[in-house]
Amino acid sequence: METIIFYILVAIIILFAVASVTSRKILRAVIYLLFVLIGIAGLYFLVDYNFLAAIQLTVYGGGIIVLFIFAVLLIHHVELELEKTALKKKLIAGALSAAGLAVTLWAISTYPFPVTDTYTSIEVADIGLLLLSYEDGGFILPFEVISVLLVAVMIGAIVIAKGKKLTENN
Amino acid sequence: MDILSLFVVVPVLIVLALSFFAKDLKQARLISVVGMGIQFAMSINLIFAYLKERAVNTGIMVFTKDVVWYETFNIHYSIGVDAISVVMIALTAVVLLAGIFISWKIDDLPKEFFISLIALSSGVFGFFISTDLFTMFVFYEIAVIPMYLLIGIWGSGPKEHSAMKLTLMLMGASAVLSVGILGIYFNSNADGGALTFNIFEIAQVNIPEAAQNIFFPLTFIGFAVIGALFPFHTWSPSGHASAPTAVSMLHAGVLMKLGGYGVFRIAMYLLPVGALNWSDFFLVLAAFGVIYGAFGAIMQKDLKYVNAYASVSHLSLVLFALLMYNKTAWTGAIIQSLSHGLLTAMFFALIGMVYGRTHTREITKLGGIMKVLPFIGAIYVITGLAYLGLPGFSGFVAEMTIFVGAFQHPDMFRRILTIVVVSSIVVTAVYILRMVGKIMMGPLSNEEYKDLPKATWFEKTGLILLLIPVVMIGVLPLGLSEMLKESIQPFLERLL
Amino acid sequence: MDFSYTILIPLIPLALFLILGLFSKKIPASISGWLGSLGLGTSFALSLYTAYHYFMDGKLEGVYQTFIYKQTWLVFTDKLHIDLGVMVDPISVMMMVVVTSVSFMVHLYSRGYMHGDDGYTRFFSYLALFSFSMLGLVMATNLFQMYIFWELVGASSFLLIGYYYTKPSAVAAAKKAFIVTRFADLGFLIGILLISYYTGTFDFQDLTSQEGMLIAGWGASASFMGLSVFTWGLILIYMGGVGKSAMLPFHIWLPDAMEGPTPVSALIHAATMVVAGVYLVARLFPAFYFVDGGFALQVVAYVGAISSLVAALIAITQTDIKRILAFSTMSQIGYMMLALGVSKYEGHEGLGYMASMFHLFTHAMFKALLFLGAGSVIHAVHSNYMKDMGSLRKYMPITHITFLIAALSIAGFPGFAGFFSKDEILVAAFENNKLIYYSSVLVAGLTAFYMFRLYFNIFWGEDRKYKHTPHESPLSMTIPLIFLAFMSIAGGYIPFSQFVTADLMPFEAHLNIPLAAIASSVGIIGIIIAFIFYKKPSELSKKFSNAFGVIYTFIYNKLYFDELYLFVTKKILFGIVAFSASWFDKNVVDGSMIGIGNVTVSVANKIKGMQSGKLQDYAMSFVGGIVVIAMVVFYIWIN
């Protein structure tokens, strides 16, 4: 059962990812991206990381996608057709990506991962404790840093987006 | 402060004074003229001091001094002069002073102009007093690079292109030269001992012949490019045509002499075996350059181009004489350097004056100027006659010394080559008289030229300053030639 | 004996030149003319005194001594050095007298002739410069000093021909004169180099040392095309003389040089500078004579003979009076050359040498007179062409008489100076080379003919309708004429063979009556023909010239020498050599330099496309790089 679900998720993710990077309608591309994100959230559910899946859905599916949509709506018409990419560029990019993929896959396939079969369920509380732990292996410092970062980004985003309108050409 | 370092320090002080105190053209030129006047007086004083010192000091160089300034590579600030450097310093000082008089009315960024000009001169003076390869090279670069600004900013015509061409070709030559100099440096321990840049220490070393054969042409070409050796002379016509008057004067009058001087002082002195092995090849190039430059000058339409090609011809003659390895020819080469420096500076000054008044340098458009500008016309004719080697002027002394010296070579091939070179005097007469006859004589070509302003006092001063040494060398050459011969001797001995 | 005071003779004109030249603006015309005349007068007096002093006391055991006062000027090598100084020997003393006297007369004359010209002072300064240079030349102690003054003479000739510098024809003539002689001087210089290389000296005394041994030794040195290098050197040196003396083939500048003011033509292009070539050969005569059995001397003789014949032929056809005189000068100098050429060395054998110098002297007098007379005529009618003249004897009696004396003198009419000197030449030629002798006799007849053609055309013939009635020239101009006319007669009675000889020993020369009779009767026949043709206006001469047709045109156009030279210089040298040199320079040499620059720039342009500023391109390169690096790393890792 889980295998089947996994493959369905894989199909969704890859299909929509491809659609997302090739669609010429920008709003659709955003929505395809949303599907990919949801698919990934499904993956998280599948491995029982419910909390992570929830974050994925809220932050990505809720926040980021909405940001994108706002940006798109601010800048473009909904119906905007994106410019066609030159075929040559596509081919080069495709070849390059394929080469990268091949190298990566080859590397992965030759590496013997020491997979363990034990299974432990993950509680949200554990993650919370770990994040706030200041003992060895605790993540309190990165956590604080991320908080500061988020504040800084908020302020930064406002300042930048408010930036003065310059002359037309420049 | 010793007598020689002052030659570098005074220009630097003038530059500082100019940048801090000069506010407008009047102040800038006053400071420059006073400063270069001091420099000129010092150079005259140096000649006498040298003669006095020479009587008691038998070293190759006198007034020597040596200070280490970069110990790791054994680089010294070591200085000293012999007769050759002394006369070159005097030449530089007089051309520069005249150049400042000629630039009396420069209206575009006067302060910056004088600063660049004088900064450049400090490099020239430094080059002539150095006896350390590296220091010499540093001064050489100081002398060459401000030229780009001087032509690019104050020039006329396609000045950016010309400035770029000139600078790039000279920089290319510098690159070749630096390889040559480093080659000498890294072979300077061929007999054991430490690596050194000092010319006279290297001269004690026998650099292996294979190395000499490689590094002599590099060093020679590196210097000869600025000495307008065929086929590396093409920077000179366009560069001179675009440069402002004083810069043309200084460049053709002094900077192009750095080439011959460097060949003499470094390439031939430090790499004598290479010099002997390569001499035939370069000799043919130089001899060709003499004739070729002269014929090239015939067809030119722009006065400055005529003069530039004439310079190619005359400076090739210097290289030709140097390659003869003969005391008389070498003396002639140095006198020719002096003579050409003065005369070509006069020519450029005169062309500048004509151009400043008529706004054209086209030979075909000018005519009968002498009637309107008698002083300039008369000096133009005199300069022309001096340039084509009339007795009584320095050009004759120089050329005859070269010809007689070169012809004393026992090798038949070289004597025949000398005859070929001698025939350039006819071609020289043709292009000089064609130019003088067309622009100065004949009917006035343009009615507008009727009321051209007469020569001003500063123009006259500049010209007379240059004319005096020309006549002095031309009338009484013996003292100069004997003084030079004495200094040439140790350099010649390396080759024979 | 001390002749060191002779140094003043050239120094006075030098000082004059400096004073007049440097202060030409400040000195008023009235003073400069007097100053110049006074200075040259002093020089003239001094040289007369020198001549008297030298020819009276200068002998030792019957041989004229050579006195040298010199100072080293420039040292070349251990052996070779240039001295400046004065050399006092018969020919230099004679030349001093010739130069200073003619120059003095020309100075006096110019005061009238140049009156009112705006370059008056400048003119006198040039004249002084020329006199100085010419005196320096004749007094030279060595070849190189001679070359120095030779060049200075050329330059002052340039300045004087181009005196009317606003006139394009004058400028062209000045340039032509300078460049042609410069080309000839190239030969001179190379000759000096060759000779000095093999002999190690420039000094005249060493080069012509009486022993002859030394000279013969040089003759045996290196050889080229069957002749010794020394002979080649002499021929090359003679080339310089050919140029200065307007011999074939370098004569083309002389007729054009008549563009200068007439006194200049009289001084430079008749009496002094143009005989420098003759003087040069005379100076080196022993060398010319002894080396290689006198081959070089034969060259001198034939060049002289041919030039004199050709010039005389051309002179017949010309219409510009100054040009006629110019060709006549050339012809007479050819005479002097051939006389030198046929001369031998010792005693009476050296008659040609003496005759040549004698003719040089008398020629200077009567040719200067002819020019000054012509100048006087030109001054009066304001034209150079014979067609504008006629019957002037009525208006200008003094000019007429003096001109007639000069013409008779040059025609070799018995009793006049030219008769004596020409006779000696013919004798010398007769004794040594019959071919040359016949040609000289022919030239003598031609000379008489064209001179009297000139004379009759000017002073007789039709009375033209003159715009201004011609009048006699002022006293300042006629006095020199009278003096020179006197010399043109009296000069012939100077016993030259007592003074100037090849071996410096006086000998007795006698008039060779039969030969003199032949020559003078040929001359008189020439005069008579001219009388018939031109005394009264007649069609005879026209018919005559028409009869010769093509030949006449050929000669009238001076044998097309000018055209030939123009073709060589304009078409070949300028058009092909110089043009291709500048084309080559611009396109090939400079082109390749610029080409290097262009290649660099275009390569840079290609490369800079990679820096497109496009993030995606950068990212692609980045990923591509990583992929490559990863592959490499894995490859190494596996192996």
Next chain:
Amino acid sequence: MIAGISIYDILTLTSILFFIGVYGFFTRENLITVLMSVELILNASAVNFVLINTYLYPDLLQGAVFSIFIIALAAAETALAIAIIINLYKLIYSVEVKDTETMKY
């Protein structure tokens, strides 16, 4: 652990996703879509963290924590990037990649 699915399958999936993102990054002409491609890349790595944690070190939580950080960073980055894009749009009225070449030469 997902039954029947090996770690290789999962890593293959994330690699594919990653390179689809890379491809998008290369080819898209619009800055917003480029940004979306970046999101794909980020997501691929986040999944990797989580799943490697699950498969190899099930008793640890570091992978999950890192994923959280990645998501937080992604959110911050997107916010900032979109602010920049909007500002850019205000300046040059374009969000095309080809118009933003200030890094040229």
